[in-house]
Amino acid sequence: MKRVKMVVVGAGVIGFSTAVCIAESLPFCEVTLVADQFSPDTTSDGAAGIMFVAQFPDIPLERQKLWFKDSFDHLLAIAQSDQAADAGVLLTSGCQIFREVPAQKVxxxxxLVLGFRFLTERELKRFPEHCFGQAFTTIKCECSSYLPWLEKRFRKAGGKVQQRTVNHLQELGGTYELIVNCSGLGARTLVGDEQVHPVRGQVLKVQAPWIHHFIRDGDGQTYIYPGVHSVMVGGTRQEGDRRRWADPADSADILRRCGLLEPSLAKGKVLAEWVGLRPGRRNPRVEREVLVTEGNGRRVHVVHNYGHGGGGVTLSWGTALDALGLVKQCLREMVHPQARL
Structure with a gap:
C-alpha cells in the first residue's frame, strides 16, 4: 500500500496531540509535523494547563463534553502511570470561587472531574469577598514537560519533525496529500481566519512550596496553581493585545490580587515572568475542507483544529481524536479507498 503523505502544522499542545493520534492510529500514513517554533518557545509552554473550561456558545454541548472527557481520561491515565513525572501530569485539588452566584452552579x-461539590459556609470564610464556591480534583499538565514527552511519543510512532516557517497552506499542497492545520493564532494569516485574535496572558512563577491547593476566581482573571516545581499565579486576559513582554504593572497587579486570596504568597519568591498570546476565537474550529492549489488546481484535503483560546490543554486530546475522525473521512474520499481505517 502506498503511504499517504500527511503534514500537521503547529507544535503546540494541539498540534502534537493531533499528530500523535494520527501517527499511532494510521500507521500507513507518513506524518510530518512542521512549525516555526517548538518547546520551550510555544504558547502552550506557558499555559496554566489545569483542566476546566468555559462553555463555547455555538458548539453542541455533548461534543464539548466528549472533548473534555476524552482529554481528562487520557491525562488521568498518564497521571496514574509511571510516566507521570516525565510527562509533567499530576492530580491537583482546590476550589473555584465567585463574588456572585453564577447562573450555572454546576x-x-x-x-467528569473528581469529587465535585459546593464549598461549605465554613470554607467560604477564607474568602470574605466571595459568596459561592466549587471544590474538586482535576489535572494539571505542565507543557514544558508534556510537549517534549509528546514529541518523543510521536517520533516513536514513526512521525517526522521539521522546523520551518509556513506562510500559507498553499505552500504544502504540492508535497502533501492531506494537511492538518493546528496553527493556533497563526491561522489568522495562514488561512485568513479573522475570527482568530490574540488574547494576551501574563503569569508569574513563584517559589512557595507550602501552597498545595489551587484557587481560581470565577471571573478567570485571578488564579493560583501549584505545580511540580513552582506555583503559577496569574493572570491577564487582554483581548487584541499583542505585547509579548512582561509588564511590571501587570505583575504587581497579579501579585496583589493573588495575595488577597492567599496572603502567604507575600513570602514567596518570584522566579520568572511569562507572556503568551492565546488563540482566541468564539468557538474552536474543528472541521474539514478541500484546498485547491494554485497553478495546477490540485485538490488537497485539509482538517482544521485550532482556536481553543485558554482551553488548549483542557480540550487537546478530545479535539485531536475529533480531528483524527475527520482525517479518516478525508482518506475515504481520496485515492486509497481500500485503506483499512
Missing part, C-alpha cells in the same frame, strides 16, 4: 464538566 458546570458541564462537573461529572
Amino acid at each position: 458546570p458541564f464538566w462537573s461529572e
Whole structure:
C-alpha cells in the first residue's frame, strides 16, 4: 500500500496531540509535523494547563463534553502511570470561587472531574469577598514537560519533525496529500481566519512550596496553581493585545490580587515572568475542507483544529481524536479507498 503523505502544522499542545493520534492510529500514513517554533518557545509552554473550561456558545454541548472527557481520561491515565513525572501530569485539588452566584452552579464538566461539590459556609470564610464556591480534583499538565514527552511519543510512532516557517497552506499542497492545520493564532494569516485574535496572558512563577491547593476566581482573571516545581499565579486576559513582554504593572497587579486570596504568597519568591498570546476565537474550529492549489488546481484535503483560546490543554486530546475522525473521512474520499481505517 502506498503511504499517504500527511503534514500537521503547529507544535503546540494541539498540534502534537493531533499528530500523535494520527501517527499511532494510521500507521500507513507518513506524518510530518512542521512549525516555526517548538518547546520551550510555544504558547502552550506557558499555559496554566489545569483542566476546566468555559462553555463555547455555538458548539453542541455533548461534543464539548466528549472533548473534555476524552482529554481528562487520557491525562488521568498518564497521571496514574509511571510516566507521570516525565510527562509533567499530576492530580491537583482546590476550589473555584465567585463574588456572585453564577447562573450555572454546576458546570458541564462537573461529572467528569473528581469529587465535585459546593464549598461549605465554613470554607467560604477564607474568602470574605466571595459568596459561592466549587471544590474538586482535576489535572494539571505542565507543557514544558508534556510537549517534549509528546514529541518523543510521536517520533516513536514513526512521525517526522521539521522546523520551518509556513506562510500559507498553499505552500504544502504540492508535497502533501492531506494537511492538518493546528496553527493556533497563526491561522489568522495562514488561512485568513479573522475570527482568530490574540488574547494576551501574563503569569508569574513563584517559589512557595507550602501552597498545595489551587484557587481560581470565577471571573478567570485571578488564579493560583501549584505545580511540580513552582506555583503559577496569574493572570491577564487582554483581548487584541499583542505585547509579548512582561509588564511590571501587570505583575504587581497579579501579585496583589493573588495575595488577597492567599496572603502567604507575600513570602514567596518570584522566579520568572511569562507572556503568551492565546488563540482566541468564539468557538474552536474543528472541521474539514478541500484546498485547491494554485497553478495546477490540485485538490488537497485539509482538517482544521485550532482556536481553543485558554482551553488548549483542557480540550487537546478530545479535539485531536475529533480531528483524527475527520482525517479518516478525508482518506475515504481520496485515492486509497481500500485503506483499512
